[in-house]
Amino acid sequence: xxxxxxxxxxxxxxxxxxxxxxxxxxxxxxxxxxxxxxxxxxxxxxxxxxxxxxxxxxxxxxxxxxxxxxxxxxxxxxxxxxxxxxxxxxxxxxxxxxxxxxxxxxxxxxxxxxxxxxxxxxxxxxxxxxxxxxxxxxxxxxxxxxxxxxxxxxxxxxxxxxxxxxxxxxxxxxxxxxxxxxxxxxxxxxxxxxxxxxxxxxxxxxxxxxxxxxxxxxxxxxxxxxxxxxxxxxxxxxxxxxxxxx
Numbered sequence: 261x262x263x264x265x266x267x268x269x270x271x272x273x274x275x276x277x278x279x280x281x282x283x284x285x286x287x288x289x290x291x292x293x294x295x296x297x298x299x300x301x302x303x304x305x306x307x308x309x310x311x312x313x314x315x316x317x318x319x320x321x322x323x324x325x326x327x328x329x330x331x332x333x334x335x336x337x338x339x340x341x342x343x344x345x346x347x348x349x350x351x352x353x354x355x356x357x358x359x360x361x362x363x364x365x366x367x368x369x370x371x372x373x374x375x376x377x378x379x380x381x382x383x384x385x386x387x388x389x390x391x392x393x394x395x396x397x398x399x400x401x402x403x404x405x406x407x408x409x410x411x412x413x414x415x416x417x418x419x420x421x422x423x424x425x426x427x428x429x430x431x432x433x434x435x436x437x438x439x440x441x442x443x444x445x446x447x448x449x450x451x452x453x454x455x456x457x458x459x460x461x462x463x464x465x466x467x468x469x470x471x472x473x474x475x476x477x478x479x480x481x482x483x484x485x486x487x488x489x490x491x492x493x494x495x496x497x498x499x500x501x502x503x504x505x506x
Contacts, residue, residue: 340475343475354389354390355389355468355481355504355505355506356386356387356388356389356395356397356421356466356468356481356504357385357386357387357389357483357502357504358384358385358386358464358466358481358483358485358502358504359384359385359483359485359500359502359504360382360383360384360385360462360485360487360497360500360502361383361385361497361500362382362383362497363380363381363382363383363487363489363496363497363500364380364381364382364489364494364495364496364497365378365379365380365458365460365489365490365491365492365495365496366379366380366381366492366493366495367379367492367493368449368453368458368491368492370441370446370449370450371438373443373446374440374441374442374443374446375438375439375440375441376406376411376436376438376439376440376441376446376449377436377437377438377439378411378412378434378435378436378439379434379435379436379492380404380412380433380434380436380460381431381432381433381434382432382434382462382487382497383429383430383431383432384402384416384429384430384431384432384464385427385428385429386419386421386427386428386429386430387421387425387426387427387428388421388422388423388425388426388427389425390423390470391423391424391425392423392472393423393470393471393472394420394421394422394423394426394470394471394472395420395421395423395426395468395469395470395471396418396419396420396421396468396469396471397416397418397419397420397421397466397467397468398418398467398468398469398478399418399465399466399467400415400416400417400418400464400465400466401413401414401415401416401464401465401466402414402415402416402432402462402463402464402465403462403463403464403465404434404436404460404461404462405460405461405462405463406441406445406449406459406460406461407445407448407461409439409441409442409445410439411434411436411439411441412434412435412436412439413434414432414433414434416430416432452491453491453492454491456490456491457488457489457490457491457498458488458489458490458491458492458495459486459487459488460486460487460489461484461485461486461487462483462484462485462486462487463482463483463484463485464482464483464484464485465480465482466480466481466482466483467479467480468480468481479506480506481504481505481506482504482505482506483502483503483504484502484503484504484505485500485501485502486500486501486502487499487500488500
């Protein structure tokens with residue numbers, strides 16, 4: 261039996277190395293690829309969001325002017341409040357007084373026992389007890405009542421009262437014409453006429469301005485008077501009580 265010869269062995273031959281200039285170019289290209297930033301295209305969502313933001317705008321000069329005026333007005337309001345507080349603490353102003361010293365009941369007539377017709381006059385005395393500020397009465401309204409029923413009203417013209425005890429007398433004439441009275445009020449009035457003592461109530465509402473130098477402030481005061489008179493036609497004042505409050 262014949263033996264087979266061994267198979268021939270293949271010899272491995274490595275490939276030839278690339279040229280040197282080709283290796284340098286490839287390294288340079290790799291370095292350039294990693295060193296340069298990637299220009300990635302922006303996504304559609306980011307483009308849409310950037311379009312929704314409006315560009316910044318300059319503030320309107322009128323807005324700045326309005327804000328400045330508001331600040332000035334607030335400062336003036338604060339300073340005026342401080343000035344009024346100082347005036348009250350230093351000067352301690354006294355409120356004007358309202359009272360009556362003379363009154364006449366000229367007529368009372370009841371039509372159908374429940375409709376009043378009357379004639380009443382009185383002297384209203386306004387005085388300024390403060391010695392450090394002037395007073396101006398800007399609004400004056402006086403009402404006449406029998407119990408809680410309004411039977412007459414009159415408005416007076418504005419006037420001034422100087423400091424250091426200034427006073428003013430005003431003649432007030434009240435006419436009652438066909439004023440309805442409830443039955444109990446009508447009976448009470450007839451009884452008062454019979455006993456020669458008629459009782460009326462006077463209510464005054466006044467808006468006053470106090471003036472101290474260049475500063476002034478306004479407030480309301482309320483006068484209340486109860487008068488007792490003899491019966492008409494020659495009714496005269498026999499008793500009265502008055503008070504003024506703020």
